[in-house]
Amino acid sequence: MSCAHGDPEDGDLIGQDGKIAVPDHVADAIRTLIAWAGDDPTREGLIDTPKRVARAWREYCAGYGDDPAVHLSRVFEEVGGYDEIVLLKDIPFQSHCEHHMAPITGRAHIAYLPRNHVVGISKLARVLHGFARRLQVQERLTAEVADCIWENLKPLGVAVVIEATHGCMTSRGVRTPGVSMVTSRMMGVFRDDDRSRKEVLSLMGMAG
Numbered sequence: 001m002s003c004a005h006g007d008p009e010d011g012d013l014i015g016q017d018g019k020i021a022v023p024d025h026v027a028d029a030i031r032t033l034i035a036w037a038g039d040d041p042t043r044e045g046l047i048d049t050p051k052r053v054a055r056a057w058r059e060y061c062a063g064y065g066d067d068p069a070v071h072l073s074r075v076f077e078e079v080g081g082y083d084e085i086v087l088l089k090d091i092p093f094q095s096h097c098e099h100h101m102a103p104i105t106g107r108a109h110i111a112y113l114p115r116n117h118v119v120g121i122s123k124l125a126r127v128l129h130g131f132a133r134r135l136q137v138q139e140r141l142t143a144e145v146a147d148c149i150w151e152n153l154k155p156l157g158v159a160v161v162i163e164a165t166h167g168c169m170t171s172r173g174v175r176t177p178g179v180s181m182v183t184s185r186m187m188g189v190f191r192d193d194d195r196s197r198k199e200v201l202s203l204m205g206m207a208g
């Protein structure tokens with residue numbers, strides 16, 4: 001599948017402008033929402049908005065066309081005997097909550113303890129984005145990233161910590177800006193061994 005970056009997927013029609021053609025029923029749904037929100041979808045500034053919104057949502061949700069495990073299929077074994085933690089820290093990401101389709105904006109720290117091979121470091125961020133570009137809850141996003149690395153790299157340990165703010169809490173509902181949600185998933189040695197967990201949390205800049 002090809003949609004990791006919001007590119008057209010198989011079966012998408014491409015319009016004369018080279019962009020994904022938006023089906024009428026999708027544009028109609030967005031027009032209905034604009035009218036329900038209180039504006040006039042036929043006024044000049046909003047005429048093309050349904051198409052823009054539809055394409056934006058295809059981009060926000062490009063992860064549905066991505067199989068994150070594929071990013072972990074190429075591994076390197078010549079690492080000079082390196083057998084310590086590998087950590088990718090402070091990876092910014094954007095997702096959308098499945099309850100309100102509001103933005104989730106945050107940072108992830110992803111670590112693993114290699115067994116006998118490593119993966120190209122950018123691939124950890126690709127796995128994160130593959131799951132983040134879907135409708136999510138933060139707990140599931142955290143678990144999916146950790147499970148994907150665990151199952152595909154078969155390392156000795158995986159640790160994923162995500163800190164994020166939820167638009168559905170800041171701009172609506174309880175309207176409480178400035179709070180972040182922290183979730184973590186520890187597997188293998190990071191779950192079973194206190195010292196390993198403390199070490200990885202300390203490398204992540206979190207009190208172990």
Ligand SMILES: Nc1nc2c(ncn2[C@@H]2O[C@H](COP(=O)(O)OP(=O)(O)OP(=O)(O)O)[C@@H](O)[C@H]2O)c(=O)[nH]1
Nearest residue numbers: 097098099100136137138139166168169172173174
């Ligand atoms: N656990 C968890 N909750 C989330 C996440 N994203 C959004 N939520 C929460 O999902 C809940 C949905 O609650 P509901 O009572 O069904 O919906 P609501 O009436 O819109 O709730 P309010 O946001 O409190 O106005 C809210 O408390 C959100 O803050 C997430 O990633 N994880």
Ligand SMILES: [Zn+2]
Nearest residue numbers: 097099100168
């Ligand atoms: Zn929400």
